[in-house]
Amino acid sequence: MRALARLLLLAVLPAFAGQRSWCVGGEVVSVTESAGAGPEFVRGSTAVVLAVGSDAALECQVLRLGDKAVSWVRSRDLQILSHAGQVFTADARVSAGLARAGALSRHTLRIARLRAADAGRYECQLNTEPKMSLFYNLTVVDEPMPVVVISAEGGRAVHAALGGAATLSCDARYDPPPRDLPLPPLDIRWTKDGQPVNLQSSRGGVSLDTERWAWRAVSRLTLAGLAEEDAGVYTCAASDVAETVLLDVGLESPMEAMQRDQSADNSASSLQRYTFCALTLAALLLQTFLNT
Numbered sequence: 331m332r333a334l335a336r337l338l339l340l341a342v343l344p345a346f347a348g349q350r351s352w353c354v355g356g357e358v359v360s361v362t363e364s365a366g367a368g369p370e371f372v373r374g375s376t377a378v379v380l381a382v383g384s385d386a387a388l389e390c391q392v393l394r395l396g397d398k399a400v401s402w403v404r405s406r407d408l409q410i411l412s413h414a415g416q417v418f419t420a421d422a423r424v425s426a427g428l429a430r431a432g433a434l435s436r437h438t439l440r441i442a443r444l445r446a447a448d449a450g451r452y453e454c455q456l457n458t459e460p461k462m463s464l465f466y467n468l469t470v471v472d473e474p475m476p477v478v479v480i481s482a483e484g485g486r487a488v489h490a491a492l493g494g495a496a497t498l499s500c501d502a503r504y505d506p507p508p509r510d511l512p513l514p515p516l517d518i519r520w521t522k523d524g525q526p527v528n529l530q531s532s533r534g535g536v537s538l539d540t541e542r543w544a545w546r547a548v549s550r551l552t553l554a555g556l557a558e559e560d561a562g563v564y565t566c567a568a569s570d571v572a573e574t575v576l577l578d579v580g581l582e583s584p585m586e587a588m589q590r591d592q593s594a595d596n597s598a599s600s601l602q603r604y605t606f607c608a609l610t611l612a613a614l615l616l617q618t619f620l621n622t
Contacts (some may be wrong), residue, residue: 369398372434376466379511386441388466390454393433397607398456400437400492405451405465411439444470471511476504476545478569480583483548489578495535495554498575500566503546515542518549521565527551553577584616 349385364561372391380386415428415437441448449470456462483499490496502516518540520527521547529536535554547568553560561579565572568601568618 368394369395369458369462371454371456371462371464373464376464376563377469378466379469379471379513380444381511382444382446382470382472384444384475386439386444386448386468388439388452388454388468390437390464390466392435392437392456395430395435395456398458400428400435400439401455401457402439403453403455405453411452446470446472451564473509473511474506474512476506476508476513478571479503479505480518480566480568480571480573482566482573482575486574487576487578489580490556492554492556492558492579492581495552496556496560496577496579498551498553498564498566498577499548500568500573500575501546501548502566502571507545511597513545514560516545516547516568518547518566518568520549520551521567523562524565527564 336339343553370393372393374391374464388402390400390402401413402411403409404411410426411427412418415426417424417426423442425440425442427436427440429436429438437454439452439454449468452468454464454466480500480502483501486498488498498520500518502518504513504516520538520582527536527538529538537552537554538549539552540549549566551564551566556579558579564575564577566575567573
């Protein structure tokens, strides 16, 4: 009878996930709480690359921390650097921060004025049973930290004719080019008047071509069958820097305008030459008449 009762209880356990224990035939049968009820790491990038002399900030985010605490541990010597936001090292360059927002808590380990010896693995550790850990890899390189520079190829203003095509081009690069830093590839994004450019829009005729190198990327946005509504300010952005390109759509292309201007210049030049010749001939005839 007791065995039958236990089987019946196990069959209905999912309906009582909030209960911690039940009594069956005088025995207490424990019920594990539903998944996700305890602390959980918020996964993100755990690879940090910085230059010597800069400041590092390793942030570990935890959901539903409850009454648990977070420790930061340096893996190479198992040194506890901080616990529950309190620092446990004599190194004055190390500090710790703790911030809470609802069920989310942020635990930050900061190391100022980085040295090459600070490189290595750092552990964000939860004092659960068993312990939970999230590891961060800090790379410290002895070279200047590059910054992202972006520029518009061909100028910041592009003129094109209605019905024609226009290509907007942006060049993004790390400056200075990294030697050993494993920096992420540059990703160039395009927006128009603050909205992302949709390559799959019903308008059609929009294409994007991107060339990539280890430390540089060039992106070319081409719009065919131009209409008046295509005119406006386009922005290309990489990392946290951006550049703008103004697209002007008119009745004629720059080449047509140049040819028109050149034709007008040629006509004016021809008229000037004709006038000069006529005046010269008239002067010669007048002089001949006066000498006779």
